[in-house]
Amino acid sequence: MSDTVRWGILGAGSIAKRFAASLAGEPRGTLVAASGRTPAHVEAFASEFRCDACADHDALLARDDVDAVYVALPASMHAEWSVKALEAGKAVLCEKPAALTAAEFSRVAQAAVDHDRLYVEAMKPRFTPLYQKVRGLVVDGLIGEVGSVAFTLRRTIEHGDGHWYNDPVGGGAALDLGIYGAAWADEYAGGAISVSACSHTYRDEVDRADRCEFTLGDVACTVDVSADAADDSRVTISGSLGSIEVLEVTRPERAVLRRDGADDELVECPLPGDDFSAEIASFTDSLLSGAQESPVMPLADSLRCARIVDAMASGYDRYAVAEALGAELGEDCVALGEPMAAHTTFHLGGPADVFVTPRGAGGLASCLRVLREHGAPHLILGKGSDLLVSDAGYRGVVVDVTRGLDDVSHDGCRVTCQAGVSLPEASEMAAALSLTGLEFACGIPGTVGGAVFMNAGAYDGCIADVLESCECVFPDGHTETVAAADLALGYRTSRVRTDGLTVVSATFLLAPGNADAIRSKMDDLTERRASKQPLELGSAGSTFKRPEGHFAGKLIGDAGLKGYTVGGAAVSEKHAGFVVNLGGATAADVAAVIAHVRETVRERFGVELEPEVRFVGPFSS
Structure with missing residues (x-):
């Protein structure tokens, strides 16, 4: 390689422009080409920074005159395009976060090793003079043995629809802001991660604020980030002999050293140019010297930081x-x-x-x-x-439990099914044995375990009518067979649901019946479902519980809501009690339809519809 690094930039947004402007100040680097998703934006970018505009990212990676790429794409694309760039023989400087999860980053790191190419996560604070100065003070023992790291980064961040920050998987405060806290904590602490407390605030399924208290080995760490707060940016590294407080965690230039028995000392190290300059210079040093990894942000550090963010997000x-x-x-x-x-x-x-x-x-x-x-x-x-x-x-x-707990057995009129057996399968088993009582379940698309959990039912039949007993694992770990009478089976509820039990198997007590009559009833119920329910579309069956004295579907239909649509979700035209996925829906679309239906029925009829559907994961706080 020559003494100049020829750069390509994947992405033509605001951070790519900041990087390109900073790169102009690095005498050993030159910008060759850029690519992006919008041709007009890429052309404008190329004109502003005097480089070539590539038709797409693949075209940029195919160029022989590009030595290194800066990945300035949305976070959800970082790992994918880092791997593609490494496979194309390019060195990679990737904007943080390096990946959405530690598991995803492991694939990036492996690609860097397999293709013998330099990869560096663009964790800018670590490359700044003040960061290195503070690190040296701690290594030299000025604050003694580190006992805690407390990180705070709060800002007001708003982006329009479609911006990557609003992506429920790739956006949010933990990935955008919390990764900085992970990097500071990782520098001064090591060992197993143990989370003691975690809280999150969500808006539209995206975390807007996160606070996590955890230990890394013996060091207590706190990371407190928010995209909906007044600016506050600081990190305090505390030791047995004092502390160091850094006053701007993303572009650090000042810190306060506090030592027992001494006056506070201001430590100042200005940025060399801007906040990208030191990072670009360090990457250039590593690449031109033939280094396999960055001495400042090696692969192992990026992997640990990703794992810390994962723990912050999950608790x-x-x-x-x-x-x-x-x-x-x-x-x-x-x-x-x-x-x-x-x-x-x-x-x-x-x-x-x-x-x-x-x-x-x-x-x-x-x-x-x-x-x-x-x-x-x-x-x-x-x-x-x-x-x-x-x-x-x-x-x-x-x-x-569907693939490992699927045994069915019978003893006379008793049919025992493990939790993962589907209700239609249980119904078919009973029919084959000429046992009646489970016909109502022939079209319910759930499992035996789930059916007991919510006392599933249809067409005037329910699990409580035929359940004799249930083998359950209790929260303390012991297993017990519980009689149906002791399971508090009610309308769409049970003790399994309220007390946190886990169903292992259920035994149904059925009655001898006529095989032809049983089959005829099941066929009739199947036909009735097909004629009245939107079985061809994704749904969770009846979306709402039956309100006392009413039918949810009739109330929704009378409110004029059949066909009401948000994105790819809608109230079924066929049965107003079903909210369906028309194709391409998001969970947020379905939640919005459910919320609108509830509000409209409440306003029109004064009836509160309670969802039968269970909401799982973050929706809003």
């Missing part, structure tokens, strides 16, 4: 939990970031932190024990037929 260390579950159940039973859209009848929902599929009753018990030991929130999943999962996903562990 626990999802990777420690996943590792423990894998050791207990087998790694093939555990996945990270599983999209919930594949597991709900609405066909909606963002990623779950951890997705686990235990095998058998023993596997389920072991899984729940691991979750208790780690204090990890969890959701038991059947067919997802009563769930609306946020576009942001679920900050917890989803335990899918």
Whole structure:
């Protein structure tokens, strides 16, 4: 390589412009080309900064005259295009956050190693003279042994519709602001992550404020960030002999050193140019010297920072939990970031932190024990037929019982089904045995476990009518068979739901019947459903519980709401009691339709509709 780095920029937005302007002050760098999603913007950018405009990102990466790229794309695209750039043989400086999760960043780091290319996360504060000065003071022991790091970054940030900041998966304060706190904490603390307290404020499924108290090894850390507050920017590193308070955490130039028995001391180190300058110079030094990693922001640091942000978002260390579950159940039973859209009848929902599929009753018990030991929130999943999962996903562990608890047995008139058995399957089993009582369940798209949880019912039949007993795991871990009479089965509720029990299996006491009559009734119910319900569209069945003295569907229809639409979600024209996914809906669209229906029915008829659908994940605070 020559003594000049030839740059390409992926993205032509405001941060790309700031980078390009700063790059003009680096004598060992030159901007060759830029790419973006809007041709007019890229052409204007290229004209302003005197570089070539590429038709797309792939065209830029194909150029032989580009040595390094700066990834200035929305956060959700950072990992994807970093990997593509590394595969194309380019060195990469990627705007923070390097990836949306630590698991995603692991793939970036592996690509850098596999293709022997320099990759650096653009964590600007770390490259500034003041940051390095403060680090030196701590290393030299001026404040003694570090005991805590307290980070605060509050701003007022507003962006219009469509901006990446409003993306439920790739936007929000934790990724945009909290990553800075993670980087400061990671510098002065190490070891296992243990979260003691976490709080979040959401708007439209996006976190606008986050506060997390946690320890990294023996060091107590606090990260407090907000996009809806007056400016406040500081970090305090406290030790056994004093503290250092940095007064601007993203562009640090001043700090106050406080030592026991001494006057406060102001430490000042101005920026060399602007806040990009030191970062660009350091990257250039590393690339031209042939370094494999940045000495300031190596791959391992970016991975730890991503893991800290993940813990901030979730309230626990999802990777420690996943590792423990894998050791207990087998790694093939555990996945990270599983999209919930594949597991709900609405066909909606963002990623779950951890997705686990235990095998058998023993596997389920072991899984729940691991979750208790780690204090990890969890959701038991059947067919997802009563769930609306946020576009942001679920900050917890989803335990899918459909693939590992699917045994069915019978003894005379008793049919026992494990929690993951579908209700139509249970109904078919009973019919094949000429047992009557479960015909009503032939079209309910849930599982036995979920049916007991909510005392599912249809067409004048419900689980309480036929349930004899239920084997459950209690919150303290013990397993007990509970008689139906002791499960407080009510309208769409049960003790399983209210007391946090987990269904392992259920035994139904049925009656002998005529096989032809049973089949005829099931066929009739199936035909009635098909003729009256929008089964061809994604939904969670009846969206609202039946209000006393009324029918939800009639109230909604009488309010003139059939066909009411928000985005890709609508009140069904076929049955007003159903909110459906017309195709391309978001969870936010469905939630907006539900909210409008409730408000309209309340105003028109004075009736409060209660959703039968369960909202899972962040929607609003």
